């Protein structure tokens with residue numbers, strides 16, 4: 001895009017003031033690097049449920065941003081001379097209007113994709129199959145929301161032949177607005193399922209809403225397998241002859257194993273046919289990970305693997321992510337040639353060089369003959385290879401150790417080998433942690449907080465087993481107010497990795513007070529003894545007014561001051577200038593138990609009384625907090641100034657809650673398959689007696705990995721190809737055997753899910769089988785199981 005700011009005001013009906021300037025891109029996230037990467041950005045300030053990004057305007061000005069779209073007046077004192085402002089009532093609506101205008105100027109063909117699943121896969125797949133040399137645009141990642149769609153439309157340069165956008169909805173009325181922005185010439189309907197069903201009366205109502213996208217489209221593609229959507233599209237748009245992708249030949253099962261992917265392939269075929277493009281080759285397997293993967297690399301490095309597509313927009317987003325993950329680490333970028341940008345190589349690589357410089361990359365590893373030709377443009381340390389194999393053979397270890405490494409390669413460059421080389425090796429059992437699901441859960445709980453209520457994220461015990469640094473880094477990026485760990489060591493580790501936000505240590509032990517002070521970790525103080533010892537440590541360190549968190553015992557009887565001690569505590573704090581009570585808190589030990597609600601209410605009242613007495617005695621404000629996850633949902637009156645979110649973040653409520661998304665999947669692979677006769681027995685003690693001829697598979701996960709021994713002998717089933725396979729016989733230390741007799745086509749090396757968000761295979765069910773709670777299972781997954789983080 002390219003508009004004067006005054007023109008933007010006219011297009012979206014806003015009030016213009018200050019200096020006019022040219023706007024080439026839009027930024028809504030103040031932490032984004034895009035102001036450095038993109039040219040001439042306009043920062044959009046919005047008031048959200050829990051934050052107000054108008055606070056960042058001065059900061060953005062100091063980073064060189066000159067154009068602003070705002071929802072309220074900005075004090076004259078906070079702006080420099082050259083800035084311009086467009087003031088509107090609602091910034092998202094204004095962006096939507098601007099995007100609709102920008103779309104109306106576009107002369108190429110616009111494709112809209114909607115449906116419950118498969119939107120991003122189909123979009124990427126189509127992009128892969130487009131005719132050589134055609135300039136096209138596709139929305140980055142899954143930018144498909146009320147904000148994502150306008151942002152992605154505004155990234156259109158204008159001279160593309162084809163533009164592909166996704167449209168996602170979660171409630172009635174939303175498609176109407178997205179359709180006005182995208183105005184697709186062709187619409188693709190993917191699958192329909194229960195995703196985002198909460199706000200619709202039934203599936204038909206959701207289908208009706210989705211069909212609005214095709215209101216003025218001349219080409220419509222759907223798949224009649226997906227009912228009732230298929231039937232409804234065929235009837236509603238009968239006059240426009242919608243194309244049923246089911247009529248296209250199926251790709252053989254040997255090429256694409258998964259049935260849903262084969263249907264997606266038919267949709268891509270139908271689309272190419274409708275557009276008169278050559279038939280797709282399906283050369284690239286669709287199994288390519290659609291999401292970015294973060295994992296531990298060799299020599300204490302972190303790897304960010306984002307190799308599913310490569311263009312300038314996705315490179316900018318990935319650099320942004322590298323920036324947020326790297327924190328204090330040095331940064332290495334491994335980049336391949338970029339194809340099909342629609343730019344000349346001169347222009348393309350000079351833009352890339354600018355982005356690399358501004359993203360603070362310390363080391364560039366370039367792969368591909370074209371990038372190599374432009375080596376001189378890059379000022380950082382660098383190394384170039386013609387092909388991925390050459391890099392695998394000769395990579396410079398200095399570019400790896402301790403660094404944050406972004407791998408961004410076009411699919412043809414097959415970065416898989418490189419990723420394999422750089423990954424820290426461990427056995428094939430991994431815990432996959434879905435960071436997007438965690439952000440979803442965080443926002444779910446934030447939406448329950450009243451305005452201004454702060455949040456502590458509980459990351460004790462390695463984030464309930466989900467892993468330490470990556471989760472903490474994400475929470476810091478999401479603007480959570482505090483992190484809480486159990487022991488000082490956990491906090492020190494986070495500081496070493498560059499986490500700079502406040503961290504509370506719950507089990508602060510006097511032996512670690514010095515280390516804590518040296519690392520700016522804030523202790524929970526629960527007794528006069530711990531208060532005295534900590535004050536001495538502060539004196540020793542030559543500090544004063546060091547923040548502490550005072551714990552009150554309101555009934556749990558674990559740690560904390562009791563009511564009779566409050567008066568003395570007030571006096572002691574007044575006489576102890578070494579410390580400052582940053583917060584005063586207690587824990588509701590039955591917030592998840594409706595039968596104990598009378599007790600919990602009394603506990604909240606006691607906490608209110610005790611903490612108020614303490615707060616009144618202090619000459620400075622103190623944050624009061626007592627609610628954990630269950631209390632956030634069940635006792636709005638217990639929110640006080642801050643809440644502490646634990647279990648909910650990881651996807652579990654006080655009872656089963658479909659609005660939450662479990663974040664962890666424990667996966668492994670089959671290492672051996674055996675066909676055994678009836679009468680034989682499997683495992684230690686011959687406990688797994690076979691009553692029929694049985695096919696067994698051995699998987700490398702045992703009780704030392706956290707697979708509870710009580711899950712053996714048929715009490716738990718893992719999933720193989722989506723089907724349940726019971727554990728036969730006893731669980732061994734490092735492995736166990738499963739029954740795959742009834743599952744056809746299983747091979748050695750196939751993936752197995754031990755637990756996952758899939759109903760029946762989930763942690764809540766496993767907890768019932770084991771007569772425990774999901775907390776215990778999550779925190780029992782052993783440290784030798786490698787954690788992998790997934791992110792859009």
Ligand SMILES: *Cc1c(COP(=O)(O)O)cnc(C)c1O
Pocket residue numbers: 458506586587627628629630644645646647648
């Ligand atoms: C673990 C913990 C929490 C979090 O509880 P959840 O039930 O996981 O939300 C809150 N406060 C304290 C003091 C804790 O130890």
